[in-house]
Amino acid sequence: MKIAMIGTGYVGLVSGVCFSDFGHEVVCVDKDPKKIEMLERGEVPIYEPGLDTLMAKNVEAGRLSFTLDLHEAIDGAQAVFIAVGTPTRRGDGHADLTYVMAAAEEIAKAASDYVVVVTKSTVPVGTNRQVKQTISKANPDLEFDVASNPEFLREGAAIDDFMKPDRVVVGVQNDRAAEVMAEIYRPLYLREFPIVTTDLESAEMIKYAANAFLATKITFINEIAALCEKVGADVKSVSKGMGMDGRIGNKFLHAGPGYGGSCFPKDTKALARIGQEYASPMQITEAVIKVNEEVKRRMIDKLLDLCGGSFNGKTVAVLGVTFKPNTDDMRDAPSLTIVPALVGGGAKVRAVDPQGQHEGEALLPGVNWVDDPYKASQNADLLVILTEWNEFRALDLSKIAGKMATAHMADLRNVYSPKDAKRAGFAAYESIGREGFTAE
Numbered sequence: 001m002k003i004a005m006i007g008t009g010y011v012g013l014v015s016g017v018c019f020s021d022f023g024h025e026v027v028c029v030d031k032d033p034k035k036i037e038m039l040e041r042g043e044v045p046i047y048e049p050g051l052d053t054l055m056a057k058n059v060e061a062g063r064l065s066f067t068l069d070l071h072e073a074i075d076g077a078q079a080v081f082i083a084v085g086t087p088t089r090r091g092d093g094h095a096d097l098t099y100v101m102a103a104a105e106e107i108a109k110a111a112s113d114y115v116v117v118v119t120k121s122t123v124p125v126g127t128n129r130q131v132k133q134t135i136s137k138a139n140p141d142l143e144f145d146v147a148s149n150p151e152f153l154r155e156g157a158a159i160d161d162f163m164k165p166d167r168v169v170v171g172v173q174n175d176r177a178a179e180v181m182a183e184i185y186r187p188l189y190l191r192e193f194p195i196v197t198t199d200l201e202s203a204e205m206i207k208y209a210a211n212a213f214l215a216t217k218i219t220f221i222n223e224i225a226a227l228c229e230k231v232g233a234d235v236k237s238v239s240k241g242m243g244m245d246g247r248i249g250n251k252f253l254h255a256g257p258g259y260g261g262s263c264f265p266k267d268t269k270a271l272a273r274i275g276q277e278y279a280s281p282m283q284i285t286e287a288v289i290k291v292n293e294e295v296k297r298r299m300i301d302k303l304l305d306l307c308g309g310s311f312n313g314k315t316v317a318v319l320g321v322t323f324k325p326n327t328d329d330m331r332d333a334p335s336l337t338i339v340p341a342l343v344g345g346g347a348k349v350r351a352v353d354p355q356g357q358h359e360g361e362a363l364l365p366g367v368n369w370v371d372d373p374y375k376a377s378q379n380a381d382l383l384v385i386l387t388e389w390n391e392f393r394a395l396d397l398s399k400i401a402g403k404m405a406t407a408h409m410a411d412l413r414n415v416y417s418p419k420d421a422k423r424a425g426f427a428a429y430e431s432i433g434r435e436g437f438t439a440e
Contacts, residue, residue: 001025001183004073004080006103008035008066010046010158010262010329011120011151012083017055018162020064022187028066029073039066047328047355050159074110079180081149082107082131083120086266093269095124104131108138116180118147122207122267124274128171128200145177148200150207155261156326167194171203208274211267212285217252218259219288222295225255225433235433236414255432257334257386257412258295260323265292265332296337299412302430303342306382306408311345315405317376318342318349320387321356321364328355330363334412335386339364350376354389374400381406388413397424 001024005016008030020026030036038045042059044052058064067073074080084099100121107117117135119128132146148171153161168185172178178197182189189195196206221242225235235255243250259265268289275282307314323333330336335356342349343366350368353360357369370376373392377383377400385392393415401407401424408428409421418437421429430436 002077004077005083007083014153014158015083015120020058021054026064027073029070033068036066036068048158049326070106071110077115079116079118079184080107081118081120086121086123088266088269093273095270097127101134104134105138108135108142111142114143116145116147116177118149120149120151122150123204124270125201125204147172147177147181148203155329165193167196169196169203169206171198171200208267208271211263212271214252215259215264215268216288219291221253221255223291228433232435257299258292260332260334261329262331296334299338300341303410306410306428306430311342311347313346314381315348315379316342316382316384317380318351318384318386319373319392320389321351321353321360322387325387325389328359330356330359336363352376354391377403379405382408384410385413385415388415401425
């Protein structure tokens with residue numbers, strides 16, 4: 001089957017590459033000439049483990065190609081996926097559908113034979129019906145169907161998520177569209193991965209409901225962590241005890257500096273906005289959004305305490321700036337709140353991140369970038385672990401403490417234990433939801 005993928009961002013590129021690995025002929029189209037040139041050279045514009053190798057394999061096999069020409073991409077395609085951005089709209093928190101509707105109109109003008117137009121982008125409930133109206137208006141004679149196929153990819157594990165999904169969600173209006181979607185996902189069906197086929201609105205809602213629930217789990221454990229610090233409990237033990245309950249599960253119960261990334265912040269805001277529009281307030285989701293911002297600000301207070309109440313003149317080593325490990329994504333990362341507070345308070349910040357420097361240089365002005373945690377720690381007054389990259393999980397803490405002017409650590413991902421820090425010679429240590437110590 002021939003598939004056209006409109007958009008070569010994170011979702012579009014990963015999906016296009018994986019569909020081609022299923023055996024489909026996939027043409028990825030984008031309006032950015034530089035991005036297409038990069039892809040044609042075999043360069044991947046995003047960081048996702050294993051994506052470059054899988055892309056090269058399918059390009060070489062002749063199943064995957066890239067183009068600026070939408071007509072070329074759509075010609076002969078049985079399905080056209082819309083995988084463009086839906087950023088939060090300024091002012092009202094709603095998802096901006098400008099790119100989705102523009103893509104729908106362009107599809108209408110380029111297509112001539114029956115095609116299923118599949119929305120892969122995360123869109124509010126009712127969007128696929130708007131897509132259908134847009135296409136019908138632009139080309140009344142075109143025979144087509146629309147489908148909703150939300151993605152559930154975790155950055156850093158996207159290929160595995162696509163190839164071995166918990167479920168695939170497909171929203172359709174008739175059997176003909178359902179048959180096309182079933183053919184696209186046949187390799188997963190044959191391996192008995194669950195395929196949930198439902199109506200358009202339910203498919204759209206599943207995406208938002210799932211992400212809002214996961215964001216709620218993260219925010220809940222972060223609130224519990226704050227209480228643990230007050231009562232003397234250990235949030236890691238609490239999370240473990242909770243997660244063993246099959247009704248709760250252990251995923252997304254890791255306390256930290258707040259959620260970020262491309263999905264949770266945007267999707268929680270969009271769901272809250274949808275609830276407001278339909279006079280059915282999403283009060284839990286609205287509280288999650290508020291509390292998550294408070295969590296980030298609480299981290300700044302922790303760092304201030306470790307710096308004696310002022311950042312001015314202090315040297316701070318920050319390990320990790322991306323919102324999670326194994327990605328170069330900086331969108332809504334806690335570092336975008338915490339690092340500017342350090343710099344604004346007069347601190348000299350040295351940052352280390354295996355993949356985040358390129359984006360970080362533009363988003364975090366005033367930061368000095370180094371390539372090694374030990375260099376960053378030289379004569380530093382505070383060490384902050386902000387992203388739990390594997391490179392930061394087995395540091396020689398004694399060596400780092402010995403290099404620092406003041407051996408203080410803020411372990412905002414609970415990578416180490418207070419005992420580890422004390423044994424290594426740190427004079428003060430703070431983490432999330434656990435008792436710290438100050439030896440001075």
